[in-house]
Amino acid sequence: MKNIDSYGHVRGESLFIDDINVQQNTLLGLVFDSPKAHGIIKKLDLTEAEQIEGVIKIFTYKDIPGENQIGGIIADEPLLAEKEVHFVGQPIAFIVASSDSIAKKARALIKIEIDELPVITRAKEAAEKKHIIGTPRTFNLGNTTKAFDKCAFIFEDDVFTNGQEHLYLETQGAYAVPTENNCIKVTSSTQGPTQVQKAIAKVLGIGMHIIEVDVIRLGGGFGGKEDQATPWATLTALASYLLKKPVKFVLNRHDDLRMTGKRHPYESNFKIGLSKDLKIIAFEADFYQNAGAAADLSPAVAERTLFHATNSYFVENVKTSVYSCRTNLPPNTAFRGFGGPQGMFVIEAAIAKAANEIGVTSKEIQEANLLQENDVLSFGQIMTQTEATSSWNTALQNFNYKKLVKQVDEFNKENNDYKKGIALMPICFGISFTNTPMNHARALVHVYQDGTVGISTAAVEMGQGVNTKMLQIAVQTFAIAADKVKLETTNTTRVANTSPSAASATADLNGKALLKACLAIVGRLKTAAAEDLKVNEEEVSFQNELVYVNGKKSKLTWKALISKAMLARIALSEKAHYATPEIHFDKTIEKGHPFSYHVYGTAIITTTVDCTRGTYTFDAIKIVHDYGKSMSEGIDLGQVEGALAQGIGWMTMEEISYDNKGRLLSNALSTYKVPDIFSIADEIEVIPLETTGNEMAILKSKAVGEPPLMYGIGAYFAIQNAIKAYNPDYKLKFHAPMTPEKVLMSLYQ
Numbered sequence: 001m002k003n004i005d006s007y008g009h010v011r012g013e014s015l016f017i018d019d020i021n022v023q024q025n026t027l028l029g030l031v032f033d034s035p036k037a038h039g040i041i042k043k044l045d046l047t048e049a050e051q052i053e054g055v056i057k058i059f060t061y062k063d064i065p066g067e068n069q070i071g072g073i074i075a076d077e078p079l080l081a082e083k084e085v086h087f088v089g090q091p092i093a094f095i096v097a098s099s100d101s102i103a104k105k106a107r108a109l110i111k112i113e114i115d116e117l118p119v120i121t122r123a124k125e126a127a128e129k130k131h132i133i134g135t136p137r138t139f140n141l142g143n144t145t146k147a148f149d150k151c152a153f154i155f156e157d158d159v160f161t162n163g164q165e166h167l168y169l170e171t172q173g174a175y176a177v178p179t180e181n182n183c184i185k186v187t188s189s190t191q192g193p194t195q196v197q198k199a200i201a202k203v204l205g206i207g208m209h210i211i212e213v214d215v216i217r218l219g220g221g222f223g224g225k226e227d228q229a230t231p232w233a234t235l236t237a238l239a240s241y242l243l244k245k246p247v248k249f250v251l252n253r254h255d256d257l258r259m260t261g262k263r264h265p266y267e268s269n270f271k272i273g274l275s276k277d278l279k280i281i282a283f284e285a286d287f288y289q290n291a292g293a294a295a296d297l298s299p300a301v302a303e304r305t306l307f308h309a310t311n312s313y314f315v316e317n318v319k320t321s322v323y324s325c326r327t328n329l330p331p332n333t334a335f336r337g338f339g340g341p342q343g344m345f346v347i348e349a350a351i352a353k354a355a356n357e358i359g360v361t362s363k364e365i366q367e368a369n370l371l372q373e374n375d376v377l378s379f380g381q382i383m384t385q386t387e388a389t390s391s392w393n394t395a396l397q398n399f400n401y402k403k404l405v406k407q408v409d410e411f412n413k414e415n416n417d418y419k420k421g422i423a424l425m426p427i428c429f430g431i432s433f434t435n436t437p438m439n440h441a442r443a444l445v446h447v448y449q450d451g452t453v454g455i456s457t458a459a460v461e462m463g464q465g466v467n468t469k470m471l472q473i474a475v476q477t478f479a480i481a482a483d484k485v486k487l488e489t490t491n492t493t494r495v496a497n498t499s500p501s502a503a504s505a506t507a508d509l510n511g512k513a514l515l516k517a518c519l520a521i522v523g524r525l526k527t528a529a530a531e532d533l534k535v536n537e538e539e540v541s542f543q544n545e546l547v548y549v550n551g552k553k554s555k556l557t558w559k560a561l562i563s564k565a566m567l568a569r570i571a572l573s574e575k576a577h578y579a580t581p582e583i584h585f586d587k588t589i590e591k592g593h594p595f596s597y598h599v600y601g602t603a604i605i606t607t608t609v610d611c612t613r614g615t616y617t618f619d620a621i622k623i624v625h626d627y628g629k630s631m632s633e634g635i636d637l638g639q640v641e642g643a644l645a646q647g648i649g650w651m652t653m654e655e656i657s658y659d660n661k662g663r664l665l666s667n668a669l670s671t672y673k674v675p676d677i678f679s680i681a682d683e684i685e686v687i688p689l690e691t692t693g694n695e696m697a698i699l700k701s702k703a704v705g706e707p708p709l710m711y712g713i714g715a716y717f718a719i720q721n722a723i724k725a726y727n728p729d730y731k732l733k734f735h736a737p738m739t740p741e742k743v744l745m746s747l748y749q
């Protein structure tokens, strides 16, 4: 089945927030934000701005009828700044005007005086000053102190990974309209409609039932709209509710880049101990997460770093700690991988360091430590159906790794202006929200009396193809044609109390609920068909819009059966609830079984570095990926390719830069380089791992959204290996992204 959105997207017919046909007299919103990263607001003068014709109202915190608070995990984030500002881009006022250009004019006339306070932009600096959010977390397995005494080799180093801009094509935005009886409907570009509904209720001081949140689709989310679609939707709702007028607000790209948080930069240290035969005996790491000015999702992101700190390796003695550090940057937030990539980069760096010092290849250390069946991770989850070794071996064999290495070595012998490097990157990513209570979803299914079907779930379509997967489930279960099924928008009045579409778990959670609802209706219809055909219920099945008895066609069509069921007053609608079984986690001891399963895979990345310029290209990226039993190969391959590009971008070229005053320097696409078609490998080959799949995954088709991003980590080490081939004096550094500037410096270090 093709992605059902492809026609609409290609023709430009798909609706995003800015495409909605708005009501007459819709007002436009614009945020006035802090020009300083930290300080006390001495004076805010709106008078000149307010006098412009067409400016309806400029809202400040004083206009908020409920609580001025949108923090999700910790209540530390005002919607509009009060006395103090904490980052450049922090919303201070919300201008509502009759047009966008008037709002812009007004913004330029707002005057503000701020008494500046010291600005912190680095995580470790914040940690030194004890600016820690929540409590640090530590995962412990075995006893690292004792274990290090037994190690033949011990290495330590510092690691840095930078943030990453989400760069969803559709910027943040929302459209709020007043409805009857003082109610309100908000169309939001959010991954979390319930989060938006909850925040609006709190800020307006009204019940959640007053607010309907609707999501059509997103032009990309990548985690950037899990928590951070909320402020913009809440501002439009506030203005619309108080003015009794429709209000739209879509951020322009500059505002979006400046005001929103990104992937968390991490400063980390590791200590790794190995035996003579290259077993990792002990591993310690401290992670300093740059959380920005408010908690946002940072504590949850921090937790996932610890969950993935040993990637796909078994290590007997582990001690990892994470500190969420409060700085004066925009609150950093969810980003595809959710702290996992930051954790996995550190152990890969530790392996690279150890290999370099011992004089072996990283491959030898990686291979000696891959997870085996029933190995335990530091937080107590026992790994079953482990595909670490199988994906690794499949990659080595199917892609003829030996030959690839030989080609690289021969090339490097013959060439001096260009050098090649090769790296292997295994991945192991846990599926489920790490916060167990969030792992649930519901679906609502209507079979209309003509036999067509309407589906509502909590799944938000953001380009990942989840609607197509949902459609497939209904089509397959009812055995009807795809054009007889419609995916409705994601709406809080049809499916309530949802978790955000995140954690790669959207198709699993919503798909399982949907399957349950469809099967319940099918059950009732089988009973009705059996009665009508005077056969046993067990003999009845549905195929091609016909009722089959014992595998043979009957005269009864799907459509006729539905009419009969309607007359017999059989319920043709169903709502089902799914909550992931088996998972649990106890934070007091930091042990449990938080993931329903893991996704595995192995990538082989080959690069060529231009040793005059420091630039590089990727020759080939070859991946064995664990899809389980993919229900939708086209969509899943698209997710692997997209995640890979995003991972390579994070590791090699996307360089977020703030000055020491907390101002974003990489504030446009002229200064922030993202991967394009030319930076992608000449050859990408992805083959599915042969596996039995996993029952916890929807139709055995494993989650695919985030895991492949981490293949991109291999790009860093492939480049590093090419640098080593050119410059034997190169001292390995672990400071991502590996930009051409850094490559050049390393080549001539």
Ligand code: LUZ
Binding pocket: 223, 226, 297, 300, 304, 334, 336, 337, 338, 432, 433, 434, 435, 502, 503, 504
């Ligand atoms: N969001 C979240 C996530 O709230 N919890 C998670 O565990 C998670 N994991 C990945 C991506 N988003």
Ligand code: MOS
Binding pocket: 191, 222, 223, 224, 226, 334, 335, 336, 337, 338, 501, 502, 503, 504, 706
């Ligand atoms: Mo996400 S990082 O799954 O919103």
